[in-house]
Amino acid sequence: MADQLATGSRRGLKPALPLLLPAYLWLTVAIFLPLSAMVFFSFMTDLPLAEKEWAFTLGNYTAFFSQGLYLTLLLASLRLGLEVTLWCVVIGYPAAYVLAKVLKGRSREAIFLLIILPFWSNGLVRIFSWAMVLREGGILDTTLNAVLPFKINIDLMYSYPAVIIGLVHSYVPYMVLTCYLTLQAIDDSLIEAGRSLGASRFQVLKRVIIPLSMPGLIAGAALIFVPVVGSFMEPRILGGRTGTFYGTIIEDQFVAVFNWPLGAALSFILLAVVLIILALAAPVLRRAG
């Protein structure tokens, strides 16, 4: 769509170059060359720094496949990504529907902004705020014990559910956003037509609304799944000892163990997984775009 509107009033790369070069050079130096360097380093025994001996090796990759730990953690991260994505669909889709089809005018605009706002605020701080709520003797614990007649001990902090809650909180606005955009585009008359032809609400939802909003669901799922698989800060803060995932292992290689070549290989494997997922989602995304 953008391309038809973009009025390339004039042809030729030459006059465009001076305007384009600075931005794309910067992206090359800070994004594309580093990604290439990472691939290169992942095949090394050591960093070619400070006169250290180094040679080419496949060892970093064989380590991934021979030591079950890395594969297990990657699977754990993929599972985490799947669970968080599913929760985001369950929580976010109905909200997007209400926003697109029930609310109108200014209240819709205001609530849309309110839902999107936290998404664009500091992620680290939002995860930290959950630590306040979930810890033993924290707000959730205190409130529930004040309300309930019996004593219960809520200590969700440093557990798998805590990580899920924090991540869903971080990413659910994404799902609301993408689903809202596709739901809003569905013509109300289609829904009315379905209803007047005798379909129940549920049938209309299943046969009309969900299929038509599928691109938004897929886009949201891809945009949530990918960063969650690579998350490390959230599991560290909310998961404690149970929060060891693929992302935290990569972090360790760079800030604790200092095995950069292995870290590079693990990062590259993650990148490959991410690219495969994005490629699978791409046809749907293109149709939606």
Place this chain on the structure above:
Amino acid sequence: MATTRILEWLGRFYIFLLLAFLYLPIIIMALMSFNASPFYQLPFEWTTDWYASLWQNDQLIAATWNSIEIAVITTFISTVLGSMASLALYRYEFRGKKLLQALLFPPIAIPWLITGTAMLIFFFGIGIGRGLVAILLGHVALALPYVIVVVSARLQTFAPELEEAARSLGANQWQVTHRVTLPWIMPGVIAGGLFAFAVSFDQFVVSYFLSTPGQTTLPVEIYAAIRKGFTPEINAVSTIIIVVSMALMLLTARFFKFGGEK
């Protein structure tokens, strides 16, 4: 009809629950930053001591200045370079344009963990190493695609005939850009700039891998503090950050309606 009414009210109630889920933890954190007990004990007792003690924490203050400095420079560089690139992508037709547009996608879509570690390796390899320069290089690269997307979206609403008209009236390329195009896309440029500031000011992952003990940003400093143990001081500084970043986005929304009514 009655069922529709009930369903609509259920829907509204559901939205209210979602908003509560999104905002309660943040509100609780903010409240706790005004609570006297360092162990977050209730009953609530009002104090501003934690904010006062922030001023004594030189490390946090230094990191805050670094964050602001880097965010301001990032905003300036990425807005200028990004607007230039958007103009070129709008004005000219050439082979490989689709590719250039597609290349904006990886910095946004690839998890920051991967980009961050890749930058660390590369910057170390070419001798830049870690520190504020490396962080700035990274932040600008992360902010650029957002600026280009936002400014390009604004350009879509621009009528190219205006440029043609100005040209036929004898304006040169610089005058056309300066007097006709720029004023029109200004709201987009400002929104892009605010986006860039937010991307940089809130950035944690990439900064984390590129920082060294003396040269860090506020989120990195907060992460280190959280891992050492919770204190109301972190709540205080976190509350300040969240208020700043939300205010920024509200400001952005004023200049640029993202996703809302078309």
